[in-house]
Amino acid sequence: MSRIEPMRASTDLLVVGAGPAGIAAATQAAELGLAVEIVDDSIMPGGQVYRTAPPGLPARDSSPDSRKGDTLRRALAGTGARFRGATRIWFAAPGFTVAGVGPQGPITWSPRAILAASGTTERVIPVPGVTLPGVVGLAGATILLKTHQALPGARTVVAGAGPLLIAVAAGIIKSGGSVAAIVDLASRGDWLSRLPAMLNRTDLLRQGMDWLRLIRRARVPYYRRHGVRRVIGEDAVTAVEIAPVGADGAMRADSAGRRIDCDALAIGHGLVPATELTRLLGAAHDYDQTAGGWIPRLGADQQTSVEGLFAAGDGTGISGADAAVLAGRLAALAAARHLGRLSEAALEQRARPIRRDLARARRFGAAMGALMALRNGLAAQITPETIVCRCEDITRAEIDEAAASGVRTLNQLKSAIRCGMGPCQGRMCGDAAATLIASASRTDRSAVGQWTARAPIRPVQLADMVGEYDYDDIPKPPPAPA
Amino acid sequence: MKRIEGAARPTTVHIKVDGQTVAAFEGECLAVALAAAGHRHLRDSPHRGTPRGAFCMMGVCQECLVTCDDVKVTSCSTPVRDGMRISLGRAP
Numbered sequence: 001m002s003r004i005e006p007m008r009a010s011t012d013l014l015v016v017g018a019g020p021a022g023i024a025a026a027t028q029a030a031e032l033g034l035a036v037e038i039v040d041d042s043i044m045p046g047g048q049v050y051r052t053a054p055p056g057l058p059a060r061d062s063s064p065d066s067r068k069g070d071t072l073r074r075a076l077a078g079t080g081a082r083f084r085g086a087t088r089i090w091f092a093a094p095g096f097t098v099a100g101v102g103p104q105g106p107i108t109w110s111p112r113a114i115l116a117a118s119g120t121t122e123r124v125i126p127v128p129g130v131t132l133p134g135v136v137g138l139a140g141a142t143i144l145l146k147t148h149q150a151l152p153g154a155r156t157v158v159a160g161a162g163p164l165l166i167a168v169a170a171g172i173i174k175s176g177g178s179v180a181a182i183v184d185l186a187s188r189g190d191w192l193s194r195l196p197a198m199l200n201r202t203d204l205l206r207q208g209m210d211w212l213r214l215i216r217r218a219r220v221p222y223y224r225r226h227g228v229r230r231v232i233g234e235d236a237v238t239a240v241e242i243a244p245v246g247a248d249g250a251m252r253a254d255s256a257g258r259r260i261d262c263d264a265l266a267i268g269h270g271l272v273p274a275t276e277l278t279r280l281l282g283a284a285h286d287y288d289q290t291a292g293g294w295i296p297r298l299g300a301d302q303q304t305s306v307e308g309l310f311a312a313g314d315g316t317g318i319s320g321a322d323a324a325v326l327a328g329r330l331a332a333l334a335a336a337r338h339l340g341r342l343s344e345a346a347l348e349q350r351a352r353p354i355r356r357d358l359a360r361a362r363r364f365g366a367a368m369g370a371l372m373a374l375r376n377g378l379a380a381q382i383t384p385e386t387i388v389c390r391c392e393d394i395t396r397a398e399i400d401e402a403a404a405s406g407v408r409t410l411n412q413l414k415s416a417i418r419c420g421m422g423p424c425q426g427r428m429c430g431d432a433a434a435t436l437i438a439s440a441s442r443t444d445r446s447a448v449g450q451w452t453a454r455a456p457i458r459p460v461q462l463a464d465m466v467g468e469y470d471y472d473d474i475p476k477p478p479p480a481p482a
Numbered sequence: 483m484k485r486i487e488g489a490a491r492p493t494t495v496h497i498k499v500d501g502q503t504v505a506a507f508e509g510e511c512l513a514v515a516l517a518a519a520g521h522r523h524l525r526d527s528p529h530r531g532t533p534r535g536a537f538c539m540m541g542v543c544q545e546c547l548v549t550c551d552d553v554k555v556t557s558c559s560t561p562v563r564d565g566m567r568i569s570l571g572r573a574p
Contacts, residue, residue, distance in 0.1 A: 041541055041559070048540065131545075133522040133535025136483075140539030140558075148511040149489040174487045235523050235533050264483070280485050390537075390545060393529035423544040459544065461553065 007107045009039045011333050012112035015081075016089055016277055019047020021313025022071045022117035022320040024328035025335075030079035032336045034211040037109065038076070039100060041458075045073055047119055048139060048192055051319045059296030064207060072325070090456035090465070092280050094306065099455075113335045113423055116278050116304075116311040117328060120292065121317065121427050122270035124160075125249075125378040128386050129231030130267070138164040142171065151177040153264025158241050159183035159228045160268040161249075162372035163208065168266050170211035173218045180262040181221045183242050185249050185269070185378075186371060188224055197367035201322075204364070211438055220440045227378070228267060229257050250377025272371030272431055273315045279453035281295040281306050287446040290315030290366070290373045293431060294450050302331035304340075310335050318372060318399075320365030326358040379435035388436070389429040391422020399433055403440035409449045410434050423459050426451045483517035483536065495564035498514065512557040513539070513546050516568070524548055524557065525571030532557065532574075 015026045018040035026038040038045070046052050050069025059344045060404035076083065087102035098109040122137040124130065136144070136152050137161055144150045151172055157180045158169045169179045198205050215222065225245055232239040249269075275285060284297040295317045296304045302312050312331040313324035330351055333339040337347040382388065384397035394417060402416045410426070410433065413419045419433055420426030426433075434448045441448075456465065485486035485491075493508045499519060506515035513536040516524065523533045524546055541559040548557045549569045557568075 043561075079512070121540075122538060131527070131532055131534060131537075132534055133524070135535075135537060137538050142536065143558075144483065144514070145486075145538040148499070148514050149486045149512070150514045151484045151486060154484055173513070177484070178487070320498075378494075387527075387532070390527070390534075390543065393527050393532070423547075424542060428538070428543050 007104065008280065009037055009107055009109045011035045011082075011109060011111050012339055013037075013113045013115060013332075014096075015115045015117060016098075016115035017047070017119055017315070018042070018045035018083060018085075019117060019121075019313060019324065020050060020072060020279055020467050021315075021324035021331075022047070022115070023076050023115060024428055025312060025332040026081040026083075026322070027045050027072075027075045027079050028329045028332035029335060030080040030081035032332070032341050034336060034339060034341060037084060037111075038081055038090060039084045039102075041086070041088055043085045045076060045085070047084055048143065051143060053147055053149075062158060064203065068321070073252075087410045088460060089277065090458050090460045092277055092455070092457075095280055096281075096308065096331055101460050112339055113308045113310065114277075114281070115310065115328075115331050115335060117313045117324075118274040118277055118315040120314045121274050123269045123272045123374065124267055124428070124431050125269050125429050126373075126382060126386050126388055126429075127228050127230055128383055129233065129237075131387055132231055132234065133235065133236050134237035134263055135231055135265045135267060137378070138162075138168050138266050139271070141266035145175060147170040150226075151175060151264075152260065154178065154203065154264045155180045155238075155262045156264040156266055157181050157183060157228075157260055157262045158266050159240070159242070160270075161185040161375070162268070162270055164268055165426045166208065166211045166215065170214045173214050173220070173427045179218065179220045180214070181223060181242070181260050182205055182215065183223045183226045183228060183240075185227055185245055185375060187247075190371065192368040194371060195372040195458070199365050206331070218355075222480075227251055228265070237263060240265055246377060247375075248377030249363030249375030250381050269337045269378060270320050270374060271314060271369075273317060274427075275315060275450070276314075276425075276453045276457040278304055278306075278309065278311055279450060280455065280457055281309055283309060283311075284470045285450065287444075288317060289445070290370050292369060292373065299334075300355070301334035301337075301347075303334055303399050318365065319362045320368055322364045323358060323361035326361055332344060332360060356411035374431060374435065376435070379432050379475060380439060382432065382436070388432050389419040389422065389426075391424050391428075392418045394419045394429075397438065399473045400437050400440060403437050407437060408441050408443070408447070410451050411449060413437060414451065420451055425457070443457050483514050483522065485514065485518055491571055495562060495563060497564070497568060499568045506562045509526050509561045511548070512548070512555070512560040512562050512566075512568070516548070516557060521570060526573050531573060539564040541549060
């Protein structure tokens with residue numbers, strides 16, 4: 001077999017992530033005449049919020065979200081930007097060199113600028129039994145509904161925090177499924193306090209009201225200021241136990257629980273910015289709990305601390321799809337300025353109205369984001385036997401023991417007990433583990449730090465990293481003379 | 483996981499799951515096809531052996547790993563193709 005050399009792609013701007021921020025950025029940059037490539041894990045552009053059915057599967061009914069997504073996709077398709085789907089970035093080095101794997105095999109890029117639009121992953125603070133089959137993330141449930149034409153189960157409990165709760169519950173009902181209960185950490189007052197920020201987005205407010213009407217009509221029990229205490233089942237979920245919580249998400253140990261029979265649980269406690277690319281490239285980050293966690297430190301037009309590296313969208317702090325589109329555009333303008341395609345005056349002229357609209361869009365997005373911010377009481381009440389790190393089967397008790405023996409940072413925790421070292425690379429447990437260490441060592445989250453990002457930042461096959469070759473392809477020096 | 487009733491589906495194909503032939507739809511999410519065939523429990527965790535299944539649905543958590551034609555794949559992000567051979571990572 002002959003060696004497969006990685007495909008080399010030369011481009012001015014490489015956009016990583018094809019959600020609203022990435023699509024808007026790639027479209028804008030291509031319109032300014034830059035050579036642009038945009039890559040995403042998914043087969044189709046759209047990201048999580050504007051996900052669509054893969055080619056060949058019939059698309060679902062039109063909705064405000066699907067129409068917005070289609071508009072963005074059409075605009076992107078109308079430019080010279082090249083979209084590479086089903087492509088996973090696993091390596092990046094300053095300078096820049098970026099490596100990924102796509103359907104045709106390995107690809108390396110040497111882009112002059114990079115725009116990280118990596119979006120988020122979902123935070124699920126563990127409870128006993130949350131690893132049982134039948135439990136999915138709330139964001140996962142939206143993917144099941146939007147892309148896969150599937151329900152989480154025949155009878156689903158929808159639990160956690162934020163607007164995804166009602167979006168998922170309404171989506172299940174609309175698709176003919178059954179919602180056993182909605183279990184919301186927030187009170188009615190928590191939602192109402194966000195109302196002023198929502199009032200300038202009557203379209204989204206109306207959508208929310210429609211969802212709530214649907215939920216009421218289906219007579220779904222709605223438990224406010226409640227959380228899931230444990231998930232019950234042997235090989236899969238058969239019930240959940242819920243109990244009242246305080247404003248910080250903590251349950252009183254002695255409060256009576258209520259058992260709800262179900263065959264699926266969709267649970268999520270908010271979104272966490274995905275920063276592995278900006279971390280790997282050495283950009284400065286700050287911890288901001290209301291923004292969702294660690295976020296890259298940005299200049300006025302989305303520049304990170306690394307020259308030529310820009311970032312936009314929820315990966316820079318949770319503020320929603322509309323803000324992501326504007327931030328993506330702004331980042332593209334700044335990248336075009338960096339690459340000498342725009343003058344300072346032209347940048348200023350184009351950026352000014354976008355900056356203004358962005359500030360407005362962020363008000364709404366940040367209000368929704370705040371509903372999803374980490375509640376301190378949630379991690380505090382994880383029981384000792386609960387598995388926190390799914391990959392390595394590490395319990396709260398083991399993390400506490402490590403903290404008691406002197407572990408003070410996430411990276412030390414990883415070295416000490418392998419927490420975060422498994423194939424998800426700490427994406428699922430990092431938030432809970434960091435909170436546990438911070439509280440055990442009485443410091444704040446920023447002192448606990450983030451995991452150091454290391455390539456491969458996503459799991460890839462070894463053959464995809466090195467290419468395929470056999471013994472004859474290896475260069476060998478001639479044997480020494482006898 | 484459960485397929486939404488009445489949603490239009492493309493062509494029916496067949497895959498093998500631990501040697502058993504299972505009907506599925508071309509291009510649909512492998513995790514959904516496996517669940518529809520009664521396999522929500524896809525693997526056991528490596529240290530404690532607790533049952534695991536598809537969780538994040540976006541290729542991040544790696545809980546839905548199965549072996550597909552001798553390569554480990556996340557079943558949540560793998561489309562079904564005719565003739566796939568799947569083995570689950572469950573203790574017998």
